[in-house]
Amino acid sequence: MLTTNKTQGKQLSWVNISFLMLTPIIALLGTGLYIHQNGIQIFDFLNFLLFFILTGVAITGGYHRYFAHRAYGCKPILELFYLVFGAGAFQNSALRWASDHRDHHRYVDTEQDPYSIMMGAFYAHMGWIFYKEPSNRNFDNVPDLLKDRLVLWQDRHYLLLSMLIGFVLPLAVGFAVGRPWGGLLWGGFLRIVITHHMTFSINSLAHMVGSQSYSLEDSSRDSWWLAFLSNGEGYHNFHHRFQGDYRNGVRWYHWDPTKWFVKILSWMRITSHLNRTPDDTIFRARLDTDMSRVQKKLDGASEGMRRHVLAQLQSGREALERARRRWAEVRAGYLQVRANAIAHSSQVLQDWKENIRNCEKELRQASHRWRNLCRV
Ligand SMILES: [Zn+2]
Ligand SMILES: [Zn+2]
Structure with a gap:
């Protein structure tokens, strides 16, 4: 555990706390009640799956491997997709997410690591989001993103975009098949909560359980089951050792749909310059x-x-x-x-x-x- 109190002098963000507490309650109780009254139809599940895949890949392939690590190049149309659907995951703007994440890699397990596991599992998982960003926050570690107009545009309109993609669009898709509330609950609330905790688990569990085959220098670990639950991000020890690699699961059989997505798009020339660490x-x-x-x-x-x-x-x-x-x-x-x-x-x-x-x-x-x- 870190000896100094990292949360000292920080202000609680009641907006973040309320969102992180209320969304699981609505997702569980609301969806449960909806199922009780209306049953489950394939459309509800497909709505969930659609937004789970779109916002999930926008976080793992976009926010993480593209914006935070620049592990490959991509066409503006894909960048725009990442920014629009990434907002719908309610994990902050790409600019702020990538800045936090670069600090995580640079200062891993120390006091400057924004979600250091040394502060405890809960803090690394979601406790760190309970606090407001410092008012004097700078973005010195993302100079490339500060030059990117699309990234700045998303940061400016993040709240509107996240509401539109996160809630309004699943509601509209549900409406189109005659189940608007099913769309909002399955494609909106339930999907947001599951995507949240998938990402959060990489900051907590992937620094606690699993093997360390590539480095003992930090707390990061590899685990196949976490990779299975997180679009491939669970191979976290490899990732911390070779953060610029577009793959997290390095073997061909490692479950890493994000790397397959990026690879397939490279055949269509939508992604390029895929960074691979030599064998x-x-x-x-x-x-x-x-x-x-x-x-x-x-x-x-x-x-x-x-x-x-x-x-x-x-x-x-x-x-x-x-x-x-x-x-x-x-x-x-x-x-x-x-x-x-x-x-x-x-x-x-x-x-x-x-x-x-x-x-x-x-x-x-x-x-x-x-x-x-x-x-x-
Ligand atoms: Zn990590
Ligand atoms: Zn990373």
């Missing part, structure tokens, strides 16, 4: 983290023991890096040969494949040894 850098970060974890475990062990374990670890790491380099070289060679397949006989291709299989076997053995060495 080698990620691989080395994992090894560094494994080594740091072992070093921590060795705190208090005798000097002789420390030296012995670290020497073993170093040799295991070198063997693993060698095996990986060799595998990458052989694989690159195979791909080149395959590209010129007509010029080569099928026997040549078979030989390359066999070579790759041998390298993979060697790599698996070296990985296995590494994992055993790390289990001290």
Whole structure:
């Protein structure tokens, strides 16, 4: 816990507190009562889903990965979509959200982190929003956004936009199918509350539970189930280590619909310059983290023991890096040969494949040894 009281001298924001307290009550009681009286129709659920997806991706793909991290480039039409539908998530304007978030990364776990987990789970989750922004707030950390006319326009009209997209539009969609109150409750209140707590969980749970494969330097953690609930944002340890990467779930099978959305739009040239951390850098970060974890475990062990374990670890790491380099070289060679397949006989291709299989076997053995060495 932080020793100084970060909330000292801050004024409570009764508007924020009321909104954060009343929306869940209306979402639960109102929707429950509505279901009791009118039942559930597919239109209600579709209304929820529509606004859940639109405002959700505007936050994860837009506010977070585009505005806060500039992890890729995008066309103004997509930027406008992010700003309009992001407002409907009731999470502040993109300018303020991104500014808070850049501070979170820069000062993570310290007193300057706006939603530091060191202030406790509730404060990191939503307690920090209970306070008014300081009147002397500056935006020094978002100079790029201050030059963006669309961002400034959204900041100026944030309240109007958020009411229109957050409540009026779901009501109108509901009205179109003869269920206006269903639209307001399902696509408005219920969806806002769920999207809120999905985002809030990344600031609380993703700094409390899960694994740390890429860095032990801060409290961030990776968890697949949180990623599943948050459009891929739950791979938070990777994200804190490589915040400029457009992916949070780095493996192809990691549940990260936001990265798939950005990738698919790049095929249509709506997004561009997708920032990817090189595989080698990620691989080395994992090894560094494994080594740091072992070093921590060795705190208090005798000097002789420390030296012995670290020497073993170093040799295991070198063997693993060698095996990986060799595998990458052989694989690159195979791909080149395959590209010129007509010029080569099928026997040549078979030989390359066999070579790759041998390298993979060697790599698996070296990985296995590494994992055993790390289990001290
Ligand atoms: Zn974080
Ligand atoms: Zn981030």
